Amino acid sequence: MAYQALYRVWRPQSFIDVVGQQHVTKTLQNALLHQKISHAYLFSGPRGTGKTSAAKILAKAVNCERSPVVEPCNECDACIGITDGSIPDVIEIDAASNNGVEEIRDIRDKVKYSPNVVEYKVYIIDEVHMLSIGAFNALLKTLEEPPKHVIFILATTEPHKIPLTIISRCQRFDFKRITAMDIVGRMSHIATESGVNFEENALTIIARAAEGGMRDALSLLDQAISFSQDRVTVDDALTVTGAVSQGYLNTLAKAILERDVTTGLGALEELLFQGKDPARFAEDFILYFRDMLLYQTAPNLEESLERVMLDDDFKELAERTQPGQIYQYIDVLNQAGQEMKFTNHARIYLEVSIVKLCQMEAPVSASSPEVNDLMKKINLLEKEVEQLKANGVKVQAEPAAQAAKKPIRAKKGFRAPTGKIQEVLRTATKEDLNLIKSRWGDMVETLNQRQMRSQSALLNDAEPVAATNGSFVLKFKYDIHCQMAMENQAFTSAIASILEELTGNSYAAIGIPEDQWMSIREDFIRNSKTEDGDSSSGDQEEDSLLTEAEKLVGMDLIELND
Incomplete structure (x- = not known):
């Protein structure tokens, strides 16, 4: 092969080349220098941290013609032969594909033979945790008391799967993640x-x-x-x-801090248009705020930062963002990341979470200027009350206490215009509804072509449910999507103009969340049934049929036609 991958070309050939594992290499070098080599070693740790490379270096060092040495010379025939794999006394075994009892028995039978070329016969068993229980049992006695010319080096990424009887027979070295x-x-x-x-x-x-x-x-x-x-x-x-640029993360964090929904959704739309995975982006954003929190608490520990680089924009945002806000941001993004794992609409969850972050109220800090001013006013009022009491003025505090107990009304969610919807239902026709539904997909595609992808995403879980000449009812699955769509005048105007181009009729959209639609529709059907029941005896017969149908299937599945 003309070209070799970098990790193969630059595989460590000496202990000094093994990066980030000084606690392992130093111990092995001291053992080599004092000729205190063990008969069995266990190298455990994450992938790509140098376990197998260290095993081959150790095999070269014990067999080097210049031993005892702390580093293999890589010049003698033994070192060169072990490096190119031409010496049969250093045997590498992949336990993932040779995990049966027969393979281990073969080792046990051959281990008693002396090495042919070098001083020590070295068995390097990679991914040793893949061996079967029978194979481990076959290895036990040989591993505990091998011949003097044999060294076992076991390597694994999952040491918890290895029996304790094997671990106790080895010197264990834990390789750590490289910084x-x-x-x-x-x-x-x-x-x-x-x-x-x-x-x-x-x-x-x-x-x-x-x-x-x-x-x-x-x-x-x-x-x-x-x-x-x-x-x-x-x-x-x-x-x-596949990572996200620091500039995009800074832009989004600034939009969230300044509660700028438009900029936040625009930056997110551009990222997703570039093909970034929503779940990966949520993970990157969580790490971004995690690094911001660590930077605020320990700015000197730059190595502990996972995701960010300390540019001027990040430092400025870190100074302006309160720790309480960061806790809230991480909670919202973590919840969105969990929900993305179980849905086919990960993008919607991510967009909703960005909107939620932008609309989130900042927690009031105890040391903020507003709180300090309020405390000064409270102290001043307390002094004035004490002076009034000292002058014999009776101060009644009950009304204030009662006012304090008064519950604070929570902000109401989106409320659909019930009157307009009932007016549409009174004059609704199936022809208008079918006409809109038949061109609905074309309308959404036209929105995308007009560079309104983030807005058209709001229509993924929306559908027309009633229509009349001039307007139609658009049902949304989520309240937040309905509110965002109906409060965007440019968006609703675009829907109306596109539908007029496609159908030839002018329709204005009236948004309503799904739960409110079910309630309004049921009330309308009941009222229509009552009014029709007073008209004639024939209508009374129809009313009785409607009542029986309601008992059988419920009002949700009944559709009234003239």
């Missing part, structure tokens, strides 16, 4: 040695997307190099990793 700073340093060295031009911030984005794995980071860097032209830029890194 973003260490990953950036290693990638910078590799890119420089490979002659690749890059922006420093691009490597930072890749390192944070790798989530502590060096192999993942080098794979993403390989993709970014292939995607870029002559230089790996921040935009290349964002495209390859």
Whole structure:
């Protein structure tokens, strides 16, 4: 193969090349120097942190012709042979595909034979947690008391799946996730040695997307190099990793802080138009506010930041945003992220959450100027009351107390115009309703073509339910969608004009949430039944039929026709 991936070309060949695992490499080097090598090791930790590489380096170090050494020389025949895999005494086994009892029994039978070329026969068993229970049992005795010329190195990402009887027979080393700073340093060295031009911030984005794995980071860097032209830029890194630009996150956070719904939805619409996943965006936004909270409480711990880079816009927003607001933002976004997992309309949940964040009231801080002014006024009033009492004036506090107990009315949600809707129902015809429904899909598509995608998304769960000459009733599943649509004059005018172009008739939309529609419709049917019942004996017969039908199927499934 002419080309090899970066993580293969730059695989560590010495302990010094294993990034971010000094607690492991230092211990192994001391053991090598003092010739205190154990017969069995267990390397555990996340993927791409250097477990298998460290195992091969250890195999080279114990068999190096210059041993005892703290680093393999990588020049002698033993080191070169182990590196290229030509020495049969270092055996790598993938337990994911060789997990049966027979494979382990084969090892147990061959382990007693002396090595052919080097001093130690080394068995490296990768993903050892995939072995079956029978295979583990077959390995037990051999692992506990192998011949003096044999070393076992077990590697796993899930040590909790390994029996304790196996773990207790090994020296265990836990590999940790590599910090973003260490990953950036290693990638910078590799890119420089490979002659690749890059922006420093691009490597930072890749390192944070790798989530502590060096192999993942080098794979993403390989993709970014292939995607870029002559230089790996921040935009290349964002495209390859699927992350959201810091500028968009700052814009959205500023819109939420300033309660600017239009700007917030516009920025979100542009992001989704670029193909960003709504669930991934919600996760990025949660990490953004998490980093903002950490920056407010511990600004010196820059390495603990998961998502953001400390630019001027982020610092300004962090100064203006209260911690209480950040708690609310994270709760709303986390709830939206949970709901996105169980729906086919993740975009709607994300849009609703952005609107909710923009409309959220900021919590009042105890140290805010408004609270300080209020406390000063309260103290002044208390002093005046004490002076009045001292002068013999009787102060009655009961009315004020009663006023304080008066419940505060909560803000009402969207209320549909009942009178207009009942007027439509009195003169509604099926011809008008069918005409609107037949062109409804064309109308939504026309809205999208007119660059009103974020507004047309409100119609995903909306449908016309009644129509007459000049107006129609539009039922929404959610109150918030109904309110946003009906309060947007440009949006309702666009619907009316497009329908007029498509149908030749002028229709004005009257919005109503689903729960209110059911109530108004039922009341209208009952009133119509009462009025018709007083007209004639024939109508009384129809009324009795309507009553029987109501008993059988309920009013919701009954449709009255002239």
